Amino acid sequence: MLQVPFIKENKDKVISRLAVRNIDATEMVESVIALDEKRKAIQTELDNTLAESNKLSKEIGMLFKSGKGAEANALKDQTAVLKEKSKTLSDDLNATTEELNSTLYKIPNVPHDSVPEGKSDEDNLETFREGDIPKLHDAAKPHWELAKDYNIIDFELGTKITGAGFPVYIDKGARLQRALIAYFLDKNTAAGYTEYQLPHLINEASGFGTGQLPDKEGQMYHVTGDNLYLIPTAEVPGTNIFRDTLVNEADLPISITGYTPCFRREAGSYGAHVRGLNRLHQFDKVEIIRVEHPDNSFKALEGMVEHIQGILKELELPYRILRLCGGDLTFTSVLTIDFEVYSAAQEKWLEVSSVSNFETYQANRLKLRFKNKDGKNEFAHTLNGSSLALPRILASILENYQTPEGIKVPKALIPYTGFDIIN
RNA sequence: GGAGAAGUGGCAGAGUGGUCGAAUGCGGCAGUCUUGAAAACUGUUGAGGGUCACACCUCCGGGGGUUCGAAUCCCUCAUUCUCCGCCA
Numbered sequence: 416m417l418q419v420p421f422i423k424e425n426k427d428k429v430i431s432r433l434a435v436r437n438i439d440a441t442e443m444v445e446s447v448i449a450l451d452e453k454r455k456a457i458q459t460e461l462d463n464t465l466a467e468s469n470k471l472s473k474e475i476g477m478l479f480k481s482g483k484g485a486e487a488n489a490l491k492d493q494t495a496v497l498k499e500k501s502k503t504l505s506d507d508l509n510a511t512t513e514e515l516n517s518t519l520y521k522i523p524n525v526p527h528d529s530v531p532e533g534k535s536d537e538d539n540l541e542t543f544r545e546g547d548i549p550k551l552h553d554a555a556k557p558h559w560e561l562a563k564d565y566n567i568i569d570f571e572l573g574t575k576i577t578g579a580g581f582p583v584y585i586d587k588g589a590r591l592q593r594a595l596i597a598y599f600l601d602k603n604t605a606a607g608y609t610e611y612q613l614p615h616l617i618n619e620a621s622g623f624g625t626g627q628l629p630d631k632e633g634q635m636y637h638v639t640g641d642n643l644y645l646i647p648t649a650e651v652p653g654t655n656i657f658r659d660t661l662v663n664e665a666d667l668p669i670s671i672t673g674y675t676p677c678f679r680r681e682a683g684s685y686g687a688h689v690r691g692l693n694r695l696h697q698f699d700k701v702e703i704i705r706v707e708h709p710d711n712s713f714k715a716l717e718g719m720v721e722h723i724q725g726i727l728k729e730l731e732l733p734y735r736i737l738r739l740c741g742g743d744l745t746f747t748s749v750l751t752i753d754f755e756v757y758s759a760a761q762e763k764w765l766e767v768s769s770v771s772n773f774e775t776y777q778a779n780r781l782k783l784r785f786k787n788k789d790g791k792n793e794f795a796h797t798l799n800g801s802s803l804a805l806p807r808i809l810a811s812i813l814e815n816y817q818t819p820e821g822i823k824v825p826k827a828l829i830p831y832t833g834f835d836i837i838n
Numbered sequence: 839g840g841a842g843a844a845g846u847g848g849c850a851g852a853g854u855g856g857u858c859g860a861a862u863g864c865g866g867c868a869g870u871c872u873u874g875a876a877a878a879c880u881g882u883u884g885a886g887g888g889u890c891a892c893a894c895c896u897c898c899g900g901g902g903g904u905u906c907g908a909a910u911c912c913c914u915c916a917u918u919c920u921c922c923g924c925c926a
Contacts, residue, residue, distance in 0.1 A: 458887065462895040469895085472907040476856040479906095491906045498906085661848060661885090663866090786848085790867070792885075 416519040416779050418794075419451050425525075432525045435532050435741030443522050450515040457511060461504040468497040520629060524776040526741050527750040533740025539753065540740065545724075546733030549759050549815050557760045558813040559691030561822065562588065565837050570691070580681070580689075580696035587837045591812075591824070592699060594831035595805055596674050599701040599726070603802055606722050608672035608703055613652040615675055616643040621655040624781045626747045636678050645678035649702035650799045657706055657783045661792065664785045668715060669706040672802065674699065692806035693765065699805040705798045706783065709774070712796035713750075716772045719800050720752050723768050726803060729827045732811055733757040735764065749774045752800075756807060760814035765807040770800030 422429055422444060433440040471494050478487035531540045562568035567588025573581040584592050604610050622628035622644055627635060636645040646652055653673055662669065677700050681689075692698075703722075707715045720736065727734045739751040748771040755764035775794035778784070784792040816823040821838025829835050 455888075458895080462888075465896085466894055468906085473856075475906050480856085487906080494906045663848080786866085790883080 416516075416776065417522055417525065418775065418779055419447060419515075419519070422447055422522075423451075429525050432528075432530075433523065435526045435530055436523060436744060437534060437742050438523070440522060443518055446518050447515065447522070450511060450518065454508065454511045454515060457504055457508045461501060461508055464497055464501045464504060468494055468501065471497070517629075523744075523746045524749050524773065526744055527772075529738065530744060530750060531738065531740045532742075534742040535740075536743045538740040539737040539743055541735055541737050543736040544734070545728065546731065546757075548733050548757055551759050551814075551817065552819050554819065555760050555814070555817055557691065558758070558810040561813045561817060562691070565822065567591070567837060568692070578696070580694070582692070582695065587832075587834065590832055590834070591809065591828070591837075592805060594828050595808060596699060596701060598828055598831050599803055600672060600674055602722075602726050602729075603672035603701065603703055606670075608670045611653065611656075611671050611673040613646075613649055613673050613675055615646050615652075615678075616641075617646055617651050617655065618643055621651055621658070624655045624658045625651045625777055626780065627651060631746075634680055636680060646675060647679050648677050648700065648801075649673045649675040650704065653702060653704045654777060654781065654797055654799065657795075657797075658781045660781075660783055662706065662783070662785045662795065664708070664787060667706060667708045667785060667795065668711065670703070671705075672701060672703045674701045676700075677804075692810040695806055700801055701803060701805075703800050703802045707796045707798060708785070709793070709796050712772050712774060712798060715796075716750065716752070716770060716798055719770045719798065719802075723754055723770065723800065723802055727754065727756065727767075730808070730812070730825045731827075732808070732815060732825075734767075745769075745771065747771075747773050747776050749776070754803075756811045758807070758811045758814050760817070761810075765811060767807045767811075768801040768803050770798070772796065772798045 417429070426444060426448070430440050430444055471490055475487045475490050475494075478484070478490070531538065533539065556564070559568075559570065562570070565587070567585055569583045569585055570579075572583040573579075576583070600610055616638065619628060619642065622632070622635070627644070627647065632644070635647050638644065652675070653671055656671070657669075676697055678697055679695075681694060681696060703719060705715050705719070724734075724736070734754055734756050737753040737755065739748075739753055744751055751769055751771040753766055754768035754770075756767045757763075758765050774796050777797045778794040781797075783795050783797065785795050787793045812825060813822055816825065821836045824832050824835045824837070
């Protein structure tokens with residue numbers, strides 16, 4: 416969430432930049448400022464009441480010590496009134512703080528100056544494009560047909576076992592998945608990211624830490640028996656490593672990577688865009704996460720973008736880079752860069768990675784800080800990105816690399832798969 | 839799943855009703871010494887709210903209670919450790 420002093424000092428800017436997200440935050444911003452003023456007033460009154468009460472208690476203690484029991488008992492009566500008053504005030508304070516926080520939770524992060532205006536993904540700004548779109552043979556097919564022809568992914572079987580959106584990968588399909596995971600992790604660790612294996616279920620506190628809760632619980636699978644949630648992305652367990660921590664400035668940046676399955680309810684999705692691997696309830700993803708010094712976070716974002724570019728180039732997939740417009744920007748992000756890969760048989764671009772800088776928005780909720788040169792605790796910046804998400808990479812490999820003889824394996828992956836063609 | 843124990847500042851670790859926001863050590867920061875560094879020595883060093891700055895308030899796993907007063911007593915929840923059971 417945003418910090419109240421920041422909102423106060425940059426009120427007009429906050430409102431005007433949030434307008435890029437097509438929301439009018441005027442009312443929420445005003446309300447935050449008013450509630451904070453109210454909170455301060457109550458806090459001050461409560462503090463004074465408690466100070467008085469503390470003072471009396473000390474006096475009572477001293478009187479008892481010096482054997483003046485009668486005087487002490489007389490003072491006790493006075494404390495009763497103060498106690499009643501402080502009870503009322505603290506209830507009032509709690510209610511106000513809660514109201515303040517719930518308003519803060521509703522205000523998304525303030526988009527970076529470079530974020531273009533726009534309503535939907537159609538308004539995202541393409542900034543770069545590389546790689547040749549392959550010319551496929553006449554009998555070329557979309558990946559869901561290829562998957563069936565070569566028996567490497569069985570969607571119906573997954574439907575039988577679980578439901579739609581839970582595919583079963585078979586034989587070379589499964590090996591290709593495993594190869595991609597290992598390949599991505601190797602690329603990430605070679606770039607300085609430390610590999611982590613993370614829990615696939617998270618508790619409520621973690622959901623709050625990264626912003627999935629309180630508003631977006633409908634997007635996660637909820638294990639009600641234990642009140643845990645299945646992770647929608649490794650970002651959640653990975654970033655919550657740093658919840659309630661004070662890191663050393665010298666340890667920044669912290670870079671971690673991890674492979675996890677991701678579970679998303681995707682309620683309300685339907686139609687052609689969910690066909691095959693395009694949108695699933697369970698999918699695999701390798702994530703990169705960074706905790707950065709505020710001075711360096713945008714440079715770090717650039718570095719992450721270059722890193723992912725390197726992987727897509729090595730896989731020889733045609734890709735483009737987009738700067739998300741305000742309307743498409745995720746709630747917690749200041750700036751998000753998307754990567755899309757061209758899927759030749761579907762003849763469309765598929766999103767395979769999303770890289771974001773959250774600045775202090777997550778750190779504020781997480782209480783992730785470092786001690787700066789002046790000895791003050793300062794919120795760190797957090798960033799993350801997919802490096803990479805598997806299903807659409809797989810889809811584009813299957814489609815782009817298909818030949819009449821079979822599906823070729825990208826050169827970079829052959830050491831990992833142990834085979835060079837699916838036929 | 840059963841029995842017992844524990845949780846304190848960045849870390850380790852004392853503290854069993856008032857003088858405790860909390861001894862001590864490590865780490866951090868500043869200084870002395872040194873050509874410089876290390877060592878040694880001296881000083882300083884928790885977080886949040888509040889204030890121009892003070893004052894003041896809150897925080898000893900989370901929540902609740904007893905008391906004029908709680909790190910300390912009681913209840914409760916989650917966690918960790920030890921022993922037993924079960925087990926990939």
